[in-house]
Every structure is written in structure tokens, then in C-alpha cells.
Amino acid sequence: MTSVEGHRRPPTAQQFVLAELRRAITTGRLRPGEPIRQEALAEELDVSRVPLREALKTLEGEGLVGYRPHRGYSVVQLSLDDLREVYLIRRILEAEAVRRAVALLTPEVLEAAEKAQADVERAAEAGDVPAMTEANRRFHMTVFECAGLPRLVRLIRTLWDSTDAYRSMYYGDDPNRERVIAEHHAMLDLLRRRDAEAVVRVLDEHRSAAVGALEALLTPGG
Amino acid sequence: MTSVEGHRRPPTAQQFVLAELRRAITTGRLRPGEPIRQEALAEELDVSRVPLREALKTLEGEGLVGYRPHRGYSVVQLSLDDLREVYLIRRILEAEAVRRAVALLTPEVLEAAEKAQADVERAAEAGDVPAMTEANRRFHMTVFECAGLPRLVRLIRTLWDSTDAYRSMYYGDDPNRERVIAEHHAMLDLLRRRDAEAVVRVLDEHRSAAVGALEALLTPGG
DNA sequence: CCTGGTACTTTTGGATCCAATATTCAATGT
DNA sequence: ACATTGAATATTGGATCCAAAAGTACCAGG
Numbered sequence: 001m002t003s004v005e006g007h008r009r010p011p012t013a014q015q016f017v018l019a020e021l022r023r024a025i026t027t028g029r030l031r032p033g034e035p036i037r038q039e040a041l042a043e044e045l046d047v048s049r050v051p052l053r054e055a056l057k058t059l060e061g062e063g064l065v066g067y068r069p070h071r072g073y074s075v076v077q078l079s080l081d082d083l084r085e086v087y088l089i090r091r092i093l094e095a096e097a098v099r100r101a102v103a104l105l106t107p108e109v110l111e112a113a114e115k116a117q118a119d120v121e122r123a124a125e126a127g128d129v130p131a132m133t134e135a136n137r138r139f140h141m142t143v144f145e146c147a148g149l150p151r152l153v154r155l156i157r158t159l160w161d162s163t164d165a166y167r168s169m170y171y172g173d174d175p176n177r178e179r180v181i182a183e184h185h186a187m188l189d190l191l192r193r194r195d196a197e198a199v200v201r202v203l204d205e206h207r208s209a210a211v212g213a214l215e216a217l218l219t220p221g222g
Numbered sequence: 223m224t225s226v227e228g229h230r231r232p233p234t235a236q237q238f239v240l241a242e243l244r245r246a247i248t249t250g251r252l253r254p255g256e257p258i259r260q261e262a263l264a265e266e267l268d269v270s271r272v273p274l275r276e277a278l279k280t281l282e283g284e285g286l287v288g289y290r291p292h293r294g295y296s297v298v299q300l301s302l303d304d305l306r307e308v309y310l311i312r313r314i315l316e317a318e319a320v321r322r323a324v325a326l327l328t329p330e331v332l333e334a335a336e337k338a339q340a341d342v343e344r345a346a347e348a349g350d351v352p353a354m355t356e357a358n359r360r361f362h363m364t365v366f367e368c369a370g371l372p373r374l375v376r377l378i379r380t381l382w383d384s385t386d387a388y389r390s391m392y393y394g395d396d397p398n399r400e401r402v403i404a405e406h407h408a409m410l411d412l413l414r415r416r417d418a419e420a421v422v423r424v425l426d427e428h429r430s431a432a433v434g435a436l437e438a439l440l441t442p443g444g
Numbered sequence: 445c446c447t448g449g450t451a452c453t454t455t456t457g458g459a460t461c462c463a464a465t466a467t468t469c470a471a472t473g474t
Numbered sequence: 475a476c477a478t479t480g481a482a483t484a485t486t487g488g489a490t491c492c493a494a495a496a497g498t499a500c501c502a503g504g
Contacts, residue, residue: 011292011495012458037484039486048460057283062283069233069237069465070486070487071485082373085371088318089371092315150307151304151308152311234486269489271490272488273489275456276487292455294496448501448504449501453499454495454496460492462490465484466483466484467482470479471478471481473476473478
């Protein structure tokens with residue numbers, strides 16, 4: 001019995017730490033701009049600084065944390081311009097992924113997407129934001145993955161990661177949750193009809209709405 | 223006087239190791255598919271395994287090396303499909319970068335690009351492949367960078383990195399070198415005229431030629 | 445001859461310790 | 475009062491050591 005406490009603990013400490021750090025960042029437990037004190041964090045996670053540092057290097061590569069030699073790591077603070085740029089890149093990359101995906105769509109993939117969408121709705125009703133972000137992500141990635149371009153999907157996934165902290169904000173709002181569900185339904189419909197360009201359009205609106213909401217949220221003075 | 227031997231040595235060992243590893247991979251000193259033995263490499267570079275491992279984590283994030291827990295790192299072996307995918311992603315991303323760049327082009331940027339091109343030609347004449355790849359890279363990045371989208375440029379740069387080993391092969395061939403120079407001239411011309419779409423077309427051909435050559439090179443049976 | 449298992453070796457993963465660098469803060473002089 | 479310098483402290487960077495896992499070679503049994 002290798003400790004069945006919710007999720008099974010990864011085989012290496014770095015992977016465990018990596019997952020914990022991701023959660024800490026996306027949930028806002030580690031806030032943007034905040035420096036990361038290795039010793040304290042390592043003790044808290046009950047590991048030494050070595051695996052922590054390796055996990056931080058991974059996150060640095062993904063753009064989730066920043067690093068300056070001899071000065072340490074800190075959670076990156078995304079400016080509005082940064083957010084817009086990430087969404088711009090996503091727009092370009094995801095459009096390509098969707099076009100390919102639609103051409104290669106199988107019934108199994110559609111079914112998996114529908115399943116994910118059902119989970120999104122369940123989580124939304126329960127008001128479980130983390131579960132909803134997870135299912136939402138699964139919904140989109142399921143489609144992207146069937147494009148048969150693993151590197152492209154990896155890039156897209158990394159871009160999603162880098163804005164996880166902000167996406168949670170978006171889902172915290174009730175009307176936004178409903179909007180997402182409606183848009184997903186539209187997407188599923190268009191996917192069944194294999195209308196790639198229409199799916200791309202819905203996705204673009206999907207993202208624009210998110211950016212718009214975040215702009216409102218992040219602009220303090222109004 | 224902190225050792226002025228060619229390049230100044232970076233302030234941390236990981237950065238030094240990182241640079242060395244990049245060189246070793248791009249020059250083929252570490253060959254694709256080959257496992258990376260940490261102890262041996264660390265000793266060779268005269269550092270401990272700790273900074274080496276952190277450098278490897280960075281390279282893992284960039285897709286230059288692969289990693290499997292408890293089994294170690296190895297230089298990634300790109301299949302033809304992988305190469306094609308990288309070039310596809312580059313096509314999409316670079317097109318966007320160029321369109322933005324053309325709109326924001328300044329005389330200084332054009333001048334810097336011309337300077338880089340002069341270096342490319344000098345290196346090509348001397349048959350200095352490493353110098354040529356460096357200058358070539360500078361040429362393209364100079365243009366991309368003036369798009370004002372740092373994250374996009376970072377992505378593009380990473381994609382270039384991941385195929386450095388193969389690009390060197392391409393430049394090893396004389397007619398390819400000439401071809402690159404001609405295409406660069408065409409690009410500079412079109413940049414001066416601010417014809418973004420034409421530049422995109424030239425770039426696409428530029429890449430297609432490289433992919434075609436690599437396909438020929440990497441297909442053993444003919 | 446092939447298969448499965450077991451001791452042995454190699455290699456990676458992680459903890460601890462020490463060194464190097466940055467930061468803080470108080471003392472000093474202007 | 476303010477800037478500057480220098481010691482004390484906190485924090486990161488790196489080396490060494492030990493533990494854990496994977497790989498290897500050899501032997502017994504079929």
C-alpha cells in the first residue's frame with residue numbers, strides 16, 4: 001500500500017514538488033511578484049532544496065517563474081501586455097491545431113470531448129473552480145491532441161499553464177462560467193459538422209471574452 | 223582581471239554548463255539519441271553534477287534533451303515528422319512575427335539586419351559554419367524582435383534551438399549556403415519595401431528548402 | 445538452448461554541508 | 475540629516491556523500 005491519499009505521490013520528489021508548485025501558483029497561494037524562498041518552501045514540502053530547485057528550473061522554462069542568478073526565483077507577474085501576447089500566440093497556434101484536428105476527428109475523440117464537457121458542467125454547478133478548470137482544459141486538449149502534432153499541443157499546454165493563475169480569476173465569476181458552457185456546446189456542434197473555420201471563430205471569441213474580462217479585472221483604476 | 227580567454231565565463235556554473243551543452247549538441251559532439259552520463263560529463267566540465275542537472279532541466283524544457291525518471295537524460299533524436307512539425311510551427315509563428323515587424327520597422331533595425339547579413343556572407347566565404355549559423359540567426363532574430371512581442375520571439379528562438387544540430391548539416395553544403403544568401407538579399411529588399419506578405423512567402427520557401435534538404439539527408443535508403 | 449531469478453554494478457535522485465554572493469543595517473564622517 | 479562604508483545576516487550556488495532505482499551478468503532450472 002503506497003499511500004493512497006487522494007492522488008498517488010509521483011516517483012520522484014521533483015515531480016511532486018513541481019505539481020505542488022503549480023497548484024500553489026494557480027490557486028494564488030504563491031502570488032505573482034513574490035520571491036520564492038527555497039529553504040522555507042523546501043521545509044514546508046518536506047524535501048531538500050535540490051529537487052525544489054530542479055522543479056523551479058522546469059517552471060522557469062515554462063515562463064511561470066522568473067530567475068536571476070544569485071537573486072533567486074520569483075513568481076512571474078504578467079502585465080496586461082503579457083497576457084494579451086500569450087492569448088495572441090494561443091490564437092495562432094490553436095487555430096492551426098483545430099484545423100488539423102477537425103480533419104482527423106474520430107467518434108472516440110468527440111465522445112471524450114463530450115465527456116469532458118459534462119464534467120465541466122457538473123463542476124460549474126457545484127461551484128468547484130479547480131475541477132472546472134481541469135475539465136475545461138481536458139475538453140480543449142482532447143480536441144487539440146487529435147491533430148497529431150504533439151509538439152504543437154505541448155506548446156499550447158505550456159501557454160495555458162502560464163496563465164492559469166489568471167484563468168482561475170475568470171472562472172470565479174458566475175456569468176463567465178455560463179458563457180464558457182454555452183461556447184463549448186457551440187463548439188461541439190460545429191465539430192460534429194466538421195466546420196473548422198466556425199470552430200476557430202468560436203474559439204477566438206472565447207478567448208477574446210476572457211482577455212476582456214481580465215482587462216477589466218486587472219485594471220485597478222477602472 | 224577575471225580571465226579574458228575569448229568569451230567571459232558566466233557568473234554561475236549552470237550557465238557555463240548550459241552554454242557548453244548547447245555547443246556540444248549543435249556541433250554534434252553529443253549525438254542525438256545518445257544518453258548523457260552525468261558523472262563523466264560533470265568531470266569533463268570540471269563541475270559537480272548539481273549544476274549539470276539544472277542545466278539539463280533547462281534543456282529539457284526547451285526540448286533539446288529528453289528525460290525519464292531514474293533513467294536519465296539523453297539528446298533528443300528528432301524524427302523527420304518531428305522536424306516537419308517544428309518547421310510547421312515556425313512557419314505559423316514567424317509569419318505573425320514578420321507581419322508585426324514590418325509594420326514597426328525602423329531604419330536602425332534594417333541596418334542591424336544588413337550588418338548581420340554581411341557577417342553571414344563573410345562567414346560563408348570563409349567556410350566557417352558555426353559563425354554562419356550565428357550570424358544567420360542574428361539576421362532573422364533582429365527582424366522578429368522588432369515586432370515587439372518578446373514571448374513570441376522567445377518561442378521562435380527555442381524552436382530554432384531545438385533543430386540547431388540539423389541546421390548545421392544544412393549549412394555544411396555549399397549550394398545551400400549560396401541559396402541562403404540569395405534569399406536573405408531578397409528578404410532585405412522586400413523589408414525595405416515593407417511588403418510583409420512577400421517576406422512571409424520568401425521565408426516559407428526558405429524553410430521548405432531546408433526541410434527538403436534535411437529529408438534527403440536523413441532518409442538513409444535514398 | 446532458453447527462461448527466470450538473483451547478486452552485483454552502474455547510474456540517477458536527494459540530503460547535507462560549505463562557499464560565494466547579495467542584502468540589511470548600523471556606525472561614521474561630512 | 476544624508477550618503478557611504480563595512481560588518482553581520484540571509485539566501486543562493488555548488489560539492490560531496492548516501493540512498494534508491496535501473497541495468498547487467500551470471501547461474502540454476504526447465
